[in-house]
Amino acid sequence: MTESAQTKQRPGQVERYDPRAIERKWQARWERDGLYRTPDDDPRPKWYALTMLPYTSGDLHIGHWYAMAPSDTAARYKRMNGYNVLFPMGFDAFGLPAENAAIKNQTHPAEWTFANVERMRGQLKLMGAMFDWDREVVTASPDYYKWTQWWFLKLLEHDLAYKKKASVWWCPNDQTVLANEQVVDGRCERCDAVVAKRDLEQWFFRITRYADELLDFSKLEWPDQVISMQRNWIGRSEGAELRFGLDVPGVAEKEVRVFTTRPDTVYGVTFFVVAPEHPLVEQITTLEQRDAVRAYVDAARKQSEIERQSTEGEKTGVFTGAYVINLFTGKQVPVWTADYVLYTYGTGAVMGVPGHDQRDFDFAKKYGLPIVPVYKHPDWDGGELTAALGHGGTMINSGPFDGTPDGQSIPAVVKYAEQQGYGRGTVNYRLRDWLISRQRMWGAPIPVVYCEKDGAVPVPESDLPVLLPDDAEFRPTGESPLTYHERFLYTTCPLCGGPARRETDTMDTFMCSSWYQMRYIDPHNPERPFSRELAKQWLPVDQYTGGAEHAVMHLLYTRFFTKAARDMGVVEFAEPFTRLFNQGQILGPDGQRMSKSRGNVISPDSQVEKWGADTFRTYLMFLGPWDEGGPYDPSGINGAYRWLNRVWNAVLGGIETAAKAGAPETRELRRWTHRTIEKVTADIAQFRFNTMIAALMEYTNYLTKLRETGAVVDADAWREARESLTLLLAPIVPHLAEELWERQGKPYSVHTQAWPTFDAALAAADEVEVPVQVNGKVRERLMLPLDAPEDVARERALASASVQQHLAGKEIARLIYVPNRLVNIVVKG
């Protein structure tokens, strides 16, 4: 059949686009050929593209497709640009939901988890992504958690892990520890009992040791909002730690320290506040105050941290009956306990300066405590204060510092404090050490045993992994089965061989996901977490993508892990992810988060079955900007399907061709082709997938129109057009592009081809439409040559009749000309 004969065909007369057949065919072929296997020995530059691994929650969700299909497109684009691309996938498989399922179904969490892995892997494969499945990792498999345990031992060895008491939610009825999620309105979600906090010995990692280095983002290409959130999370503040004297009979401590960012206001301290959890509270409280203080502390321990940190609600507190001495003045101030002071921040105690701190001011007003200003603030008339004073003015009521201006006062007071031994200048962080202990079964066991003689002893590396029992029995209480599993619990001490008990806590799942990116590079290594040579070759990750909900915790923990690994000599770089992109959340059609309870969950499988993976990928990328997410409304998906049909018909349907290289139609076609390559290349490189697809749709619409109007173009220009379109589509719709490529008689595979390049001269337009405004309102549109000089634009603009009409009787004050954009004539009168 000649091409001119094909032109006569109406769309639909070409063999129909059959996505299901095409997708099955190519997925099988790719798998058979190992097209997406990533070689380690490859001369091309490496590119490590990584998408956050999914949690094994059951079924694959639209959100997983939304996260992975665009990142697959980006990875494929890199591949076509000459990189040896590593794009692995795995499963985050430990965690609370598996235990809930186990309790509900009376099975082992492993059963539920690994069944989910199987199902989700199958669902993921329908996407046609270039995942290298030979490198899959599952964090709950012993081959993997052996190395998670190894990391724990390493951190312990380097003094980055330690034990201390920390509070957990405790359900007195179920006799079990609860996660934050399991506490609903201060009650146990299972039995509705009122919960409280309980202190347990738990393991921590010293992330605070890296606080300053974690504030250095200079080598990262990360979104500003993530950097800003991490910066605030770390919360560095400069100030001083000041000592206050304590003299309570029967109490060993002779001082209490506070951290303050305003040491210059120390002469204005009129009271002192200690966090309710602070052990000192119980010790210093006087007999008369005991009942009131205990009741207050009990109430405070039932609140969540978010409630505690609220600055809006009325401040409450109770006087302990005790006093501390302000060393600067030698005077006593009363000690209160109040829930607006957090035990986990600073020293868990603050000095109350109501004259210069609004929270302290409110507190003093409420409880009738004195208010002493220590600055003569320019806005203050010397009368009674109605609010705390801000910065500014000179010091008063401050002994030797009276007259010191704000700006010099802090260093002066700190220097004096250090000379007198009253305290010292210091830096405090909001960041706390990372609590990794979980009183749960479905996690990597902490590899430590407790021996009566030797205490806490790390399990030797050669004994790893400490395996989870495969016959765990979940009792209805929800208590971790490890605590009553005798075969797991009783062991011998690695040091003395005497009887010992295993640590029954497991590790936070964030630990599993803090190093998984390193395991993908050498996932089957039985000797080490990964080989040094492969680490040098592949790490760090070049491009990481995932949800913004991980902006702080996961991403900060992983950065900490990497820095610790560097200091332990395990890797030679300091940051795990060079570039980061956060995709937005995909919501249900109602604009709400998809969840089973809302009944707005739409399964990706049914959509893929109905439309094909390529259509579904296209639709998700076309929805809107990837970083914004948005509501998923399946009623729009047919638009994507229609477009792919137009592509099919345009590429395979043909057009009337003849040797007409110089004809305007041919020039126009080549301009469209090169302009589209330019636009798509710019968009895909910046993850602007929605506008990339819009540009491809416009191009397809143009080609369709060209065909239907019976235009005659040069054969080479047409070949260039259909080839370019196919190559531009390859990262987006991998199956369709492969099929179109084959049907054009091109060699397998389209995915190993080079990305098309454009010629800027061919892409450029000869003329541009330029609006002419009079006082900002468009009155005329001119076709001007590209980059027309100002005098030409001015002359043409002033020659316009409709412009003249609006200029009549007025004086031209100014004429603004922005080449290729607009002319604006500003008139007076």
Add this chain to the structure above:
RNA sequence: GCCGAAGUGGCGGAAUGGCAGACGCGACGGUCUCAAAAACCGUUGGGCGGCAACGCUCGUGUGGGUUCGAAUCCCACCUUCGGCACCA
């Protein structure tokens, strides 16, 4: 509450200092059909005027400001979303 984002037609969005509404959905009208679906073609922000091509005018959460010019920059407010350390 604190930290971080976002508000544009009936809907998803485009435009990030220069023509507001690209591209798509939906809707309406048409072609094809016995009919419907599909497919294809056309119209589609509101108001006013015109038989019409078109012209005028309002319009990007609310109020103010900067600028020749603001969806875009600044200030204040309102609403929605993400995170807040044991959901992952």
